[in-house]
Amino acid sequence: MFCFFFLTFICVSNADEIDNKVNLITKNLRCLVCEGQSVYESNSDFAKDVKNYVRKEIIENKSNEEIYNFLKTKYGESIIFNPLISLKNIMLWLAPGLFFTIGIIIIFRRLSGSK
16 A cells, blocks of 8 residues: 555656656747747647657656757757857857947047047
């Protein structure tokens, strides 16, 4: 009797752990069908398929990185809400600061040149 309750507790806690990990991953995945929603928030067929895929991969002990890499390969970089800095997108991360700095330099040169 004790073993039954112990095993039930282990199964329930393991299911909660899997659900938490699925939720964590799917909150960072963009639903490609619903504009502006994550896979976690969406109820579209696409989101359901991705949630099922993520759950299956977690049960098979795949890492978050392996799951993200597969989804990026299949659907492109845009499926990730917060993409990592890479050589492909480094200019997107650096351009705002670069343009701001160039703008400040131009403004100071014009102001100091007009005196």
